[in-house]
Amino acid sequence: MALPQNQIPTAFEAFVNATSIDEACKALAIGDGTVVAGGTDLWVQKDEAHKTFGPRLINISNIEELARIEIGRDRIRLGARVTMSDILDNGDLGDIAPALCEAANKFASPQIRNAATIGGNVANASPAADAVVPLLCLDAKIELSKWDGKKISTRDVPADAFFSAPGQSVLAVDELITAISFEHPGTNPIARFFKSGPRPALEIAIVSLGFSARLAGGKLTNVRIALGAVGPTPVRARKTEKLLEGQRLTDDLKAAALDTLADEISPIDDVRGSAWYRQHLARTYLQEALHDAAQS
Amino acid sequence: MPHKVDIAFTLNGRPVAAAVPVSASALQVMNRDFDLTSAKLACGEGECGACTILLDGVSRNSCLTPGVDLDGRDVETVEGLWTGNGMDLLQDAFVEAGAVQCGFCTPGMVMQAKFLLAPGKKLTRDHVLRGLEGNVCRCTGYHKIVDAIVAASGETS
Numbered sequence A: 001m002a003l004p005q006n007q008i009p010t011a012f013e014a015f016v017n018a019t020s021i022d023e024a025c026k027a028l029a030i031g032d033g034t035v036v037a038g039g040t041d042l043w044v045q046k047d048e049a050h051k052t053f054g055p056r057l058i059n060i061s062n063i064e065e066l067a068r069i070e071i072g073r074d075r076i077r078l079g080a081r082v083t084m085s086d087i088l089d090n091g092d093l094g095d096i097a098p099a100l101c102e103a104a105n106k107f108a109s110p111q112i113r114n115a116a117t118i119g120g121n122v123a124n125a126s127p128a129a130d131a132v133v134p135l136l137c138l139d140a141k142i143e144l145s146k147w148d149g150k151k152i153s154t155r156d157v158p159a160d161a162f163f164s165a166p167g168q169s170v171l172a173v174d175e176l177i178t179a180i181s182f183e184h185p186g187t188n189p190i191a192r193f194f195k196s197g198p199r200p201a202l203e204i205a206i207v208s209l210g211f212s213a214r215l216a217g218g219k220l221t222n223v224r225i226a227l228g229a230v231g232p233t234p235v236r237a238r239k240t241e242k243l244l245e246g247q248r249l250t251d252d253l254k255a256a257a258l259d260t261l262a263d264e265i266s267p268i269d270d271v272r273g274s275a276w277y278r279q280h281l282a283r284t285y286l287q288e289a290l291h292d293a294a295q296s
Numbered sequence B: 001m002p003h004k005v006d007i008a009f010t011l012n013g014r015p016v017a018a019a020v021p022v023s024a025s026a027l028q029v030m031n032r033d034f035d036l037t038s039a040k041l042a043c044g045e046g047e048c049g050a051c052t053i054l055l056d057g058v059s060r061n062s063c064l065t066p067g068v069d070l071d072g073r074d075v076e077t078v079e080g081l082w083t084g085n086g087m088d089l090l091q092d093a094f095v096e097a098g099a100v101q102c103g104f105c106t107p108g109m110v111m112q113a114k115f116l117l118a119p120g121k122k123l124t125r126d127h128v129l130r131g132l133e134g135n136v137c138r139c140t141g142y143h144k145i146v147d148a149i150v151a152a153s154g155e156t157s
């Protein structure tokens, strides 16, 4: 297929088929690297004129350390190249992180789920990134690793401090996302994920909403609400969380929460939906989440 | 000249090697380096499934898979289903059910079905419908494709 004339594909000029984190980070330290995991974002974007990528392609698909799912007593750790299919196939995550599994379940198509990694979903920094929304509700940390000249050094960035603009984040050119981790949420967490699109598969969310909380003595605690595609990055709805925290779910409180949510998000009109429709969806999803929370 | 990388992998059961440009897709490698044309370029962005191949037994959109990532893997396309004495059970099922019209989507459909059937699974229509969400057909209306795959899985729902 001929490319439209305004599109200049990125021509990669070197290739590193990394088999260890060390090898990938050393290659990234050169400063002209582009990481590829599943390729489901990169292989589309490399042909877009407004995007530029470093000419050294660094494949991380064969790094076994990055493919692990570790379920610890206190923390859960997902290697960066864990795919959406891996998340769905894991026997434990369904109970521990049901909203994350629901996001993986509503993700694209089987072929894309087989390729798409959690690290790639985070690194790509789309405002609509599905896996990011439940990760925000889980207070997830993004582990970034780099070669500092002598050894691998790592830093953990909270998911809600990671994104800065569409496609942009605090990830530096020499850094590799090595893992995503979060505290074990304990038994039976209330956790939901909602996503809308014209068909159930292969849709970029018009709006997505994640909700998580605990119910103690009839009161909501640890309330987390996150949304995709209502702003330049995936966002937490902190004002709404604060309003609900420690409260009993009365009808008045529910109504106030929906209004607060509508105030604190700033969706735009675009091809996928109008700002008005996005507001409507966000309210509807929160209403459903609160309704379910009250029943649980 | 684009930079080329030497890769070696197993293609439909046989060891092969090629020098491929780093920016080439696995689909381009199939089409250009090995003259295998069953995997098709249609949308080129992972929406239609016409380029579906199996990589280490797992279905992937070959248009979005880096060609260089084939190195060391086990790659299967429809061409590999031909045994020398006949078609694969799944191909027979497609013919039997009348699941092929223009045929453009068929290799992708068959490879995705192969993935769904993988470990001798019995499939219901719902499994198949869900499993084909990433494969588009503009002729058949899907029913006969689903019939074929359900039949091949040994289940008549």
Ligand SMILES: Cc1cc2nc3c(=O)[nH]c(=O)nc-3n(C[C@H](O)[C@H](O)[C@H](O)COP(=O)(O)OP(=O)(O)OC[C@H]3O[C@@H](n4cnc5c(N)ncnc54)[C@H](O)[C@@H]3O)c2cc1C
Pocket (backbone or CB within 6 Å): A034, A035, A036, A037, A038, A039, A040, A041, A042, A043, A044, A060, A080, A081, A106, A107, A108, A109, A112, A115, A116, A117, A118, A119, A120, A121, A122, A123, A124, A128, A129, A130, A131, A171, A175, A176, A177, A178, A202, A203, A204, A205, B045, B046, B047, B064
């Ligand atoms: C048809 C189609 C449907 C899609 N549907 C959805 C959907 O429903 N929901 C959704 O959220 N997304 C969707 N996507 C987008 C994409 O599949 C996801 O964002 C996916 O998680 C990206 O992962 P990947 O491994 O394929 O990333 P890649 O394409 O390999 O990489 C993406 C970007 O992240 C960088 N990167 C990858 N891994 C790392 C790492 N470990 N460290 C540093 N940088 C890294 C790469 O350099 C690149 O810039 C869809 C894409 C397609 C083509």
